[in-house]
Amino acid sequence: MVEVDPNKLEPGRTSVDHGITARIKRSDPWRSAFRHAQLDTPRGRALQSFSNVFLHVYPVKIPKRVLNLRYSLRLGFIAAVLFGILLVTGIYLMFVYTPSVGSAYGDMQNLKTGVGFGQLIRNVHRWSAHLMVLVVALHLVRVFYAGAYKKPREFNWVIGVMLLLITLGFSFTGYLLPWDQLAYWAVTVGTNLVHYVPLVGGRLQDLLIGGPQVGQNTLLRFYALHVAVLPSILALMLTVHIWRVRKDGFAVERTSVGSFSEEATERPAAAPAAEPMALAAPELYGGRVRLLGVVDRESVTEAARPVDDTVFTWPHLLVRHVVVALGTAAVVLGLAVSFSAPLRGLANPNVTPEPAKAPWYFAGLQELLSRFDPLVAGILIPAGAVLVLVLLPYIDRNPDTRASHRKVAIVLFSILLALAVVLTVIGTFFRGPGWKFIAPWTHSYIEF
């Protein structure tokens, strides 16, 4: 019979398991890595979070309503999962891709014919990228309608807007890399926009494409941006973004006060009735002393029992997140198997294909460009939109998060959102060669 340290047993257990796995799990080397057993007790569940660095992105306990799918639709989490998928598939792609005008296109073809699952990996990468743009945008919309950008979350909203821009930057730089006609002309059109920036436009465009036209220099710097610069910035900002979400308490309560902060998670909520009492007799305030005061019974009970509506993150939220992550992966895989990433002919600077369409998330911008002066449509409108988005929490000072109390903000945002969606849909589906109006059911020029 082996001597077993009773501290290494689950509480309430009397018998010792002598199976080989159980013995390994009690051994010192195992315990040096996993410091405690997995216990199905409140203490054990809290320990799971305390002793695991990765679980530190979550609070140990969360309000029960966070478990409700309706609260966040899990969009932020899905975006993070998609980023993870992009990171993994991106690393695979890096092994077979050379950012050179001479070989990039060939590498794409080789991926299809010479690398096991190569095309699938590229499809997954492309579809995750499309979905990430979509999901990040939806996340922003959801956060707006929930009023979750209000105090104390203003700055996290700003970081969120920047993350959206970085996501678009990823998509745009990645778009060029296959070096086919689709890539070449979408990026030519996109980078020529920069030319219209007042004063520094020409110089800025030179820095971006590194020459008189899109070429080897452009490919190399887009590659560097895509695989090194942007991932670093995104990882850094995403860390701050998630950390702030955790600190601010995960979910907005639909009230006039609106903030549910870490203070409230880590201390029992300060009872409303206690505050006036504390003001009246500060020396008595604290602990349970206030219960001995002469107050009417109702308020005592109310004050004494703040309802604990929190549950342990591990396993309640974690298991939901795992399910959502698996669902996301399944959707991406389904799309990747069904629809291949396009690869048109080798990039040819002398032939512009008809129509030369930007990727769908820039189609709205392209639609604007076909109607207005490039300075207005390409620079002023988008820059203005970004500026308004960034400053939104500082413009909208109304602390109320209930929809019925913020009609103006919701109506204005909805109109702008509808405009953006309509422009994008027209640009994506209703435009053919020469940017002429077409019916999408007669001939579609959509390229994903």
Next chain:
Amino acid sequence: MDDTSRRDFLRGGWKLSGALLIGAAAYTGYEALRPLASSAGGAKITVGTTSSFATGTSTYVSAGRMYIVNANDYLFALSQKCPHLGCHVPYCESSGRFECPCHGSVYDLAGEYIAGPAPRGMDRYEVTLEGDNVVVNTGVLKAGPPRGTNNFLTPPKGPSCIGKA
């Protein structure tokens, strides 16, 4: 000098060093990204003799990425790059106009703006005659004529090329 001023001095020193570091990083970034003076472009190209460009025709010269057009016996060297957003503007034989497939800008044979979102006509290289030879200086690119210039505007010869693809 009391403690506070020394502390302030050091604090300022850190800020200054930080600013210098950022400045150095930005300058290095600029140096790494700025395009190097390229050997391409800027050369004088002899594209042919005057007789090789008949009135009312457009000839593509791939060496200079440009068209040599003869509009009413005036020769122009038009950059293929659309002044709107840089697409290659093809010449449409059937309509006798330049029609950009990207956003639908249309120019007449001399590259003058007719329709679409472009801010001006097609950009032009300097053309000189050396004897009977037509020489284009690709080092000098002049911005195209402003909107509303229509010295060479003629009705379209025939149907537009856009939409037939």
